[in-house]
Amino acid sequence: RGDGSRFAELVVEKSLDRETQSHYSFRITALDGGDPPRLGTVGLSIKVTDSNDNNPVFSESTYSVSVPENSPPNTPVIRLNASDPDEGTNGQVVYSFYGYVNDRTRELFQIDPHSGLVTVTGALDYEEGHVYELDVQAKDLGPNSIPAHCKVTVSVLDNNDNPPVINLLSVNSELVEVSESAPPGYVIALVRVSDRDSGLNGRVQCRLLGNVPFRLQEYESFSTILVDGRLDREQHDQYNLTIQARDGGVPMLQSAKSFTVLITDENDNHPHFSKPYYQ
Known part of the structure; x- marks a missing residue:
């Protein structure tokens, strides 16, 4: 300048990144041209302020x-x-x-x-x-x-929180009629068992309880109840059957359904007198 003073400018030459370096420190020295020369120093600390230049x-x-x-x-x-x-x-x-x-x-x-x-x-x-x-x-x-x-x-x-549900597929789910002349293997009812759980929790096994002249046959999607012995209405005119279903979960859940089988009559007995002769 005209009065002999000079100003130094510190210029940014490269882009700044606060996340890489947030502070810079400099020591600036001014030296005159005398003999011997005189000098002065000053410290300069620069803090780089943040800009929202990074996304989450x-x-x-x-x-x-x-x-x-x-x-x-x-x-x-x-x-x-x-x-x-x-x-x-x-x-x-x-x-x-x-x-x-x-x-x-x-x-x-x-x-x-x-x-x-x-x-x-x-x-x-x-x-x-x-x-x-x-x-x-x-x-x-x-x-x-x-x-x-x-x-x-x-x-x-999945938790084992649904017990098996047993449905008897017949006209009347509480009563089934079957003739006393029905042969072994004769199907008297269809049974469908469902369980809303998955895996072992929803895998169900069924059985027919009690000593009765019937048996339960399981298939992939349903079961059948069949005659498994000789039926005689004159000796036993009805049976109360109970189906039990258990799943494979832990803890195991089970359910049961009972219904009545009514044995209907066939004309399988001849008339007979109570005595061979009367007087």
Whole structure:
């Protein structure tokens, strides 16, 4: 300048990244042209302020977890974490479900906006639905934030909470009629047993209780009750049969159904006198 003073300017030559280096320290020296020369020094500390130049990032794009049905409310499912190296509000991440999560799923699960913890909020029933997909977004609180997304697949594990259901496939489920002349192997009723559980929990075995002239034959999708002995209405005109069904779960659940078999008459007896002769 005209008065002989000079100004030094410190110019940025390369882009700065606060996340790589947030502070710089310099020592500036000014040297005059005298003989001997004189010098002066000053320290300069530069702090790089944050800009919201980093978006939140999940470690995975998809997650798979499982949770038992009938889990009580507030049961933890998964804790999600999205990292953001920015500082302050630029690095403060909030979590939420977004558009693709349906209303029913939102009734069953919730996510804490600050911790990313997903918990159970509704009644999980494997028989109602056993797979749910949660679309989660993480967004920082800085300006011009770009959210990150991930998908959480929740598989509901089956509990043995449904007993077998026995249905007698006949006109009258309480009473079956069969002729006393019915031969062995004659089918008197069809039985269908269902269990809403899965796997061993829903695998059912049936048996016919008691010492009766009938037997139960199991097939893949139904069972039959057959005559297994000689029927004689004059000796035994009805039987009370009980079918018992047990599943393979732990603990085992069972159910039973009883019905009456009425033996109908056939003309299989000749008339006879009480005495061979009368006087």
